[in-house]
Amino acid sequence: MKTALVTGAARGIGKAIVTRLLKDGFAVAIADIGEAAARKSASELANLGEVFPIAVDITNTESVRSMVDQVLERRSAIHVLVNNAGIGGKAAPVVEYPEQEWRRVLAVNLDAVFYCSKAVLPGMLARGSGRIINIASISGKEGNPSMSAYSSSKAGVIGFTKALAKEVATQGIYVNCITPAVIETELLTQLTEEAVNYMVAKIPMNRVGKPEEVAALVSWLASEECSFSTGAVFDISGGRATY
Numbered sequence: 255m256k257t258a259l260v261t262g263a264a265r266g267i268g269k270a271i272v273t274r275l276l277k278d279g280f281a282v283a284i285a286d287i288g289e290a291a292a293r294k295s296a297s298e299l300a301n302l303g304e305v306f307p308i309a310v311d312i313t314n315t316e317s318v319r320s321m322v323d324q325v326l327e328r329r330s331a332i333h334v335l336v337n338n339a340g341i342g343g344k345a346a347p348v349v350e351y352p353e354q355e356w357r358r359v360l361a362v363n364l365d366a367v368f369y370c371s372k373a374v375l376p377g378m379l380a381r382g383s384g385r386i387i388n389i390a391s392i393s394g395k396e397g398n399p400s401m402s403a404y405s406s407s408k409a410g411v412i413g414f415t416k417a418l419a420k421e422v423a424t425q426g427i428y429v430n431c432i433t434p435a436v437i438e439t440e441l442l443t444q445l446t447e448e449a450v451n452y453m454v455a456k457i458p459m460n461r462v463g464k465p466e467e468v469a470a471l472v473s474w475l476a477s478e479e480c481s482f483s484t485g486a487v488f489d490i491s492g493g494r495a496t497y
Contacts, residue, residue: 262339270465419485
C-alpha cells in the first residue's frame with residue numbers, strides 16, 4: 255500500500271483529496287495546523303482505509319521535518335505529497351496592503367510548498383519514484399485585483415512546480431500543479447462578496463467548482479496512469495482559463 259501526505263487536509267479541498275486517495279487504496283496522512291480538526295477528519299474517514307492525523311505548521315521548517323519523520327515512523331515511505339494548504343489572505347488594493355499580511359500569505363502558500371517538497375524529496379530520490387502535486391490557482395495565471403499576495407503566491411507555486419519538475423524529470427519523480435478557479439470551500443468566507451462575485455462572473459460555466467472535482471484530478475496525477483506529464487499546469491476552472 256502506498257502512502258500519501260496531504261497538507262491542509264482537515265477540511266475543504268484537502269479533505270476531499272484525502273477521501274479520494276483513501277478510496278484509491280492509499281494510506282493517507284492528514285496534515286493540518288489544526289490538530290483537533292485533523293483528528294476529527296481522520297476519525298470520520300477511518301472506515302475508508304488507513305488514515306492518521308499530524309499537526310504541523312508548514313511555515314516552520316522544523317515542524318515540516320517533524321511531520322515527514324512522523325509519517326516515515328508509521329509508514330516506510332511517502333509516495334505522494336499533495337501541497338494543498340493555503341490561505342486567501344486580506345483583500346485590499348496594493349497601496350493599502352499590509353506588509354505583514356503579504357509575508358503571511360506568501361509563507362503559507364509558497365514558502366511551505368518549497369519546505370514540504372524539499373523534506374520529502376530525499377526519500378523519493380533514493381527510491382527513484384514519487385509524485386508531488388501542488389494546488390495553485392487560476393489567480394496565479396491571471397491575477398485578481400485586490401488579491402495581489404494570493405495571486406503572486408500562486409504564480410510562484412506554478413513557477414516552482416515547473417522548475418522542480420525539470421530537475422527530477424529523469425529520476426522517476428513527477429511534479430505537477432492544479433489551477434482551480436473558485437471552489438466551494440470555507441476559503442470563500444475569507445474573501446469579500448465582491449471578490450467572490452468577480453471570480454464567479456469570469457467562469458463560463460457560471461458556477462463554482464466542487465472539492466470532489468479537484469480531488470478527481472489529483473487522483474489521476476497520483477496514479478501510474480499519469481506517466482508522461484510533469485511540470486504541467488492542469489486547469490480546473492469551468493472554462494475560465496485561456497492558456
